[in-house]
Amino acid sequence: ELQLVESGGGLVQPGGSLRLSCAASGFTFSGYSMTWVRQAPGKGLEWVSYISSSGSSMYYTDSVKGRFTISRDNAKKFLYLQMNSLRDEDTAVFYCVRETLYSFASWGQGTLVTVSS
Amino acid sequence: QSALTQPASVSGSPGQSITISCTGTSSDIGNYNFVSWYQQNPGKAPKLMIYEVNKRPSGVSYRFSGSKSGNTASLTISGLQAEDEADYYCCSYAGDLGWLFGGGTKLTVL
Numbered sequence: 001e002l003q004l005v006e007s008g009g010g011l012v013q014p015g016g017s018l019r020l021s022c023a024a025s026g027f028t029f030s031g032y033s034m035t036w037v038r039q040a041p042g043k044g045l046e047w048v049s050y051i052s053s054s055g056s057s058m059y060y061t062d063s064v065k066g067r068f069t070i071s072r073d074n075a076k077k078f079l080y081l082q083m084n085s086l087r088d089e090d091t092a093v094f095y096c097v098r099e100t101l102y103s104f105a106s107w108g109q110g111t112l113v114t115v116s117s
Numbered sequence: 118q119s120a121l122t123q124p125a126s127v128s129g130s131p132g133q134s135i136t137i138s139c140t141g142t143s144s145d146i147g148n149y150n151f152v153s154w155y156q157q158n159p160g161k162a163p164k165l166m167i168y169e170v171n172k173r174p175s176g177v178s179y180r181f182s183g184s185k186s187g188n189t190a191s192l193t194i195s196g197l198q199a200e201d202e203a204d205y206y207c208c209s210y211a212g213d214l215g216w217l218f219g220g221g222t223k224l225t226v227l
Contacts, residue, residue, distance in 0.1 A: 095162060102149070109162060110162060
């Protein structure tokens with residue numbers, strides 16, 4: 001059974017850092033591109049970042065460029081999101097999502113990141 | 118990166134059909150046949166309902182269908198059922214901009 005399990009969320013002060021992790025199982029992780037999608041409390045979905053199956057290509061939404069870094073470890077079957085210089089507006093549930101045919105078929109349960117002083 | 122435009126809410130009675138629109142631009146919906154739709158229930162992760170404009174993943178009811186004309190995509194739910202009540206989001210691949218989501222539409226089954 002395919003599983004994506006996020007961890008690493010929590011409360012952090014503005015300007016702080018956090019690293020999210022996503023443990024993948026039940027599929028050939030190295031064969032799929034992965035993304036992070038977030039959802040602020042009571043708000044809609046927002047695509048955050050993408051990484052190709054090999055890890056050679058990464059893309060980000062404008063609001064996180066220069067602050068967030070996506071990476072992956074195909075041997076360990078983990079996806080990561082390093083988040084620096086966090087802002088209040090980064091408060092959200094962050095979902096680890098497998099990308100297939102330019103859509104998002106498989107989602108984790110999400111991990112909540114709260115940026116507040 | 119502006120979000121795609123969806124109506125905030127739609128409603129319908131059981132058995133009826135409803136359509137949710139999703140308007141983008143020639144840089145996203147109008148340029149790619151990579152429109153997808155997601156259903157989200159409260160406190161749950163989204164679920165893929167439609168991909169590549171009009172394709173249904175295995176296990177998704179035939180009552181859900183998608184289409185696209187120009188810069189606007191649509192999700193139609195026929196034979197509305199109480200279990201369809203949820204939030205629905207459209208999404209389009211946008212090339213160098215990555216992916217854009219709509220603001221979401223709350224479907225109420227009366």
